[in-house]
Amino acid sequence: MVAITAPSSIEQIPLMRCPKANAGQAAAAIPCVDLSAPGAAAAVADACRSVGFFRATNHGVPAGVADALESRAMAFFALPAQDKVDMSGAARPLGYGSKTIGSNGDVGWLEYLLLSVSSNSVKVSSLPPPLRTALEEYTAAVREVGGRVLELIAEGLGVDRALLRSMVVGREGGDELVRVNHYPPCPLRAPGDCGVTGFGEHTDPQIISVLRSNCTAGLQIKLRDGRWVPVPPDPESFFVNVGDSLQVLTNGRFRSVKHRVVAPEGAQSRLSVIYFGGTAASQRIAPLPQVMRDGEQSLYREFTWGEYKRAAYKTRLGDHRLGPFELRAAASEPAQGADPQPHCSSGTCMPQQQQVAQVY
Numbered sequence: 122m123v124a125i126t127a128p129s130s131i132e133q134i135p136l137m138r139c140p141k142a143n144a145g146q147a148a149a150a151i152p153c154v155d156l157s158a159p160g161a162a163a164a165v166a167d168a169c170r171s172v173g174f175f176r177a178t179n180h181g182v183p184a185g186v187a188d189a190l191e192s193r194a195m196a197f198f199a200l201p202a203q204d205k206v207d208m209s210g211a212a213r214p215l216g217y218g219s220k221t222i223g224s225n226g227d228v229g230w231l232e233y234l235l236l237s238v239s240s241n242s243v244k245v246s247s248l249p250p251p252l253r254t255a256l257e258e259y260t261a262a263v264r265e266v267g268g269r270v271l272e273l274i275a276e277g278l279g280v281d282r283a284l285l286r287s288m289v290v291g292r293e294g295g296d297e298l299v300r301v302n303h304y305p306p307c308p309l310r311a312p313g314d315c316g317v318t319g320f321g322e323h324t325d326p327q328i329i330s331v332l333r334s335n336c337t338a339g340l341q342i343k344l345r346d347g348r349w350v351p352v353p354p355d356p357e358s359f360f361v362n363v364g365d366s367l368q369v370l371t372n373g374r375f376r377s378v379k380h381r382v383v384a385p386e387g388a389q390s391r392l393s394v395i396y397f398g399g400t401a402a403s404q405r406i407a408p409l410p411q412v413m414r415d416g417e418q419s420l421y422r423e424f425t426w427g428e429y430k431r432a433a434y435k436t437r438l439g440d441h442r443l444g445p446f447e448l449r450a451a452a453s454e455p456a457q458g459a460d461p462q463p464h465c466s467s468g469t470c471m472p473q474q475q476q477v478a479q480v481y
């Protein structure tokens with residue numbers, strides 16, 4: 122097992138309540154779209170409206186591209202902690218991070234690499250060359266999947282097919298990121314139906330995210346009815362998230378999906394790679410006029426991607442980040458701060474009643 126080292130000040134990992142879900146029902150709740158099928162545009166739009174998340178098959182990415190990145194990434198994460206920092210810089214926010222996510226107190230049982238991948242180059246000079254090559258090949262492939270999904274979304278919305286894709290792919294000054302998350306098996310045992318936080322509940326702020334993981338479970342999404350359901354891992358598929366920006370571009374027709382990761386309890390690490398399709402800092406994020414009905418008002422005040430990203434970096438993962446940009450508070454969920462959470466400390470979870478009651 123690879124040990125995660127971290128400053129002692131972040132020794133505390135929050136718990137999350139993970140009610141046992143019926144595996145069949147959970148899998149059925151997650152839409153699956155064959156990207157090459159004739160009805161793909163309608164199916165993608167439907168999934169983005171109902172769940173904000175779907176599994177994409179027939180995406181055209183050869184298995185070897187993702188497998189190569191997976192093995193290079195595992196080799197990187199097996200290096201001594203200091204080497205990982207030396208090679209990629211400490212995450213601020215880009216670079217190598219361990220346990221700390223962002224700079225506002227979020228922690229989880231993971232280590233990661235967060236990289237800017239706009240304009241086809243991974244902007245970290247000293248990564249091991251085989252890892253860099255694997256990242257660049259993977260990024261080129263997953264960007265195509267993201268681009269295709271954005272075309273299908275546009276088609277499903279009845280707007281110009283190239284409109285959303287051109288905000289992200291090949292966009293001058295664009296903002297595409299890749300995050301490689303490694304969740305080693307967690308030796309901490311959570312009480313009852315709790316799990317140890319791998320990555321806390323959040324929505325992704327960009328337009329869309331495209332995720333691929335190895336065979337180890339852990340990802341969960343929140344359905345519209347409030348139920349958390351586990352996403353069965355499937356290394357042969359990609360999983361697509363609606364991000365906050367797409368929620369705004371569709372004036373709330375699509376909703377960004379809340380998701381989180383529970384740390385692996387078994388012997389296997391989870392390795393996931395997420396491509397975040399963001400746009401240029403100067404891009405206005407506002408409902409597309411073509412999707413608005415006559416007389417329909419925007420639910421959001423005007424902002425640019427740059428403004429939203431800056432605001433997002435000042436918040437906690439679980440904060441309702443779109444809240445300050447909403448014009449009609451009643452139209453969306455109440456703003457939520459990060460709940461106080463129970464903690465694991467020094468390898469033992471504390472099953473105090475009061476703490477467990479505060480699990481989100």
Ligand SMILES: O=C(O)CCC(=O)C(=O)O
Nearest residue numbers: 300302320340382393395
């Ligand atoms: O690692 C995962 O499976 C998901 C992580 C995630 O949601 C993120 O990095 O934004």
Ligand SMILES: [Fe+2]
Nearest residue numbers: 323324325380
């Ligand atoms: Fe995410």
